[in-house]
Amino acid sequence: MLLSFRVANHRSIREETELSLVATELNESTARQTPARSEGRPVSVLPAVGIFGANASGKSNVLDALRFMRKAVLESFADWGKRPGVPREPFELASEAQDESSLFEVDLLLGKRPVRYTYGFELSDDRVEAEWLHAYPSGRRQVWFDREADRPDEEGGEFRFPGNGLKGHKDVIVSSTRPDALFLTAGATLNHPALSAVHRWFVDNLWLVTSGADVPHRTEWTRTRLTDRKNGAGLRKRIGAMLAAADLGITGLTLDPESGEVQLLHRSADGTPRPLDFWDQESLGTHAWFAFLGPLFHVLDQGGVLLADELDSSLHPILAAEVIRLFQDEEANPRTAQLIFTTHDATLLGPSVVERPLDRDQVWIALKNATGESQLYPITAARKARRDDNLERRYLHGHYGGVPRLTSGEIARQIALIEEGLRATA
Structure with missing residues (x-):
């Protein structure tokens, strides 16, 4: 199960952004309990999350970042060495972003007796700048490995394996890991059992x-x-x-x-x-x-985890709502598969609690600021959203952000003014 995803400096996402699938106290009925605990409290996970926003707000780039992370984990060892450089896509609208690393990190629950894992990495144009894997087998963090490329002349960077969390052969994996390849990928390629288990999650998940x-x-x-x-x-x-x-x-x-x-x-x-x-x-x-x-x-x-970009473009709103309810239903979805989707369709927010297929903590907003950077936040952070609010109406009226800043008829008036100017100069 996916608990959260962090990303920075990928396409329109420049600053560090987090998408959480951990339920909050505002969840009414859709969350699934897990054996995991955080600060002494049980952790519940959301089976579905929707990202709403205007055109070009960066909704799709959140899903693309997850897809890129999967692709990097699957291909960095075998394919990245075939051509120079790391095939990342940093933020284009600020020249200094090209010199900044791109960050990708997932928080996972894996196994029949679920164990929490945090895996992530940072990339530059030339190499893996950092990589880490932490496990929480008894609720407390074990650092399985930390990797950092401090000096330009280091081959694969500095690797640390504090404690005895990550067992098995490691020296061979370190020597086989190029500066532009992920240690996790190299370890899975060389059949390291613990690393292969985390690697397998990326193989089986994040279907875009x-x-x-x-x-x-x-x-x-x-x-x-x-x-x-x-x-x-x-x-x-x-x-x-x-x-x-x-x-x-x-x-x-x-x-x-x-x-x-x-x-x-x-x-x-x-x-x-x-x-x-x-x-x-x-x-x-x-x-x-x-x-x-x-x-x-x-x-x-x-x-697994299904990433559905523009769910409303593929499906009628009624079908889209039924797909969401399918993931919410414990009998239809006994393995707690998860759905992360983007949409423009405000009807999925429902005029009433009964008609709305999503709880409040399952709704996220994407918007783009004046400098072209995408921001992502839960609807509950935009303004206090009461349980009985008409989220659809309030979203369309701009209370939560994520809608185009247009007044009614503005586009028609702008075109009319342009046409009038063209006629005057003809």
């Missing part, structure tokens, strides 16, 4: 789903999983039920016995289910929903 070019790829991936001999039958039943529930006119799905192609069945005039050609006759909305369901069920089965 967008509303654009990846739809055909996710569609084909989902269709392939439906034909799996071991798990395909059960998945076909679940996806068929979700397609039918979406009120798309679909009654189910089947496999063509000759070609193995997945076909969606529709209600016909005579009541007989009939298939339509998936690529030529199904709507774009059907494609988006079908492509979303494959990763959705994969994450639910694995107890």
Whole structure:
């Protein structure tokens, strides 16, 4: 489970920013209790978090930062050495940011008897400036390793292994870790058991789903999983039920016995289910929903983390709300899979507590300041949000920030003035 994520100096996020999935005292019913404790108190985790904000506010960059961290953990040892430099993306609108490191850190609960881990690193254009892994097996912090590149002439930096927390071979991993590669990645590559367990979380988690070019790829991936001999039958039943529930006119799905192609069945005039050609006759909305369901069920089965960028662009607001409720439901989501999504759709904030699929501590706001830097904060920090507030209306009226600073009709008036000036000079 993901407890929190910290990032700094990545794309539009310059200053250190934290997204927390730890429930607060304002949570009403959606949080899941865990065996972990903090300052003597039990820790509860949120199964879903939504990031709201205007266009270009930096919402998507939060998800992209998580995706980048996963990619770095998976690829730094094998791929980063093939070309010069570290492929990071620091803040572009301040020249001094190019000389500052980029920070990425996750706080996790892993294992059947969950243990808390904190793993992170800092990157410059040329190397890994710092890296650390801390564990809390008995509630108190153990520093498993700390790495720091103090001098330009150091090969892989200085490594410290205080205490006996990280057991097993370490010298071979240190000697194999390039300045531009992560020690965690090198350790997993060399089959260190403890490091491999943390590395495995990144392999299995942080599935990024967008509303654009990846739809055909996710569609084909989902269709392939439906034909799996071991798990395909059960998945076909679940996806068929979700397609039918979406009120798309679909009654189910089947496999063509000759070609193995997945076909969606529709209600016909005579009541007989009939298939339509998936690529030529199904709507774009059907494609988006079908492509979303494959990763959705994969994450639910694995107890992973799904990153959904612009959830409202892929799904109708009613379907988006039902996806959130699916993650909130303990029976439908017994492994505590988590959903982190971005959206413009204020209807997901609901006009009333009953209609709102999110508790107050599950709502975050992204906005961009005058210098182009993104800021992220929970809605509860913007202004005291009472349980019975109409969060939708208050958000749209700008009480929490994260909405465009426009007055009604302002764009039309600006265009009219430009047109008038063009006519005057013609």
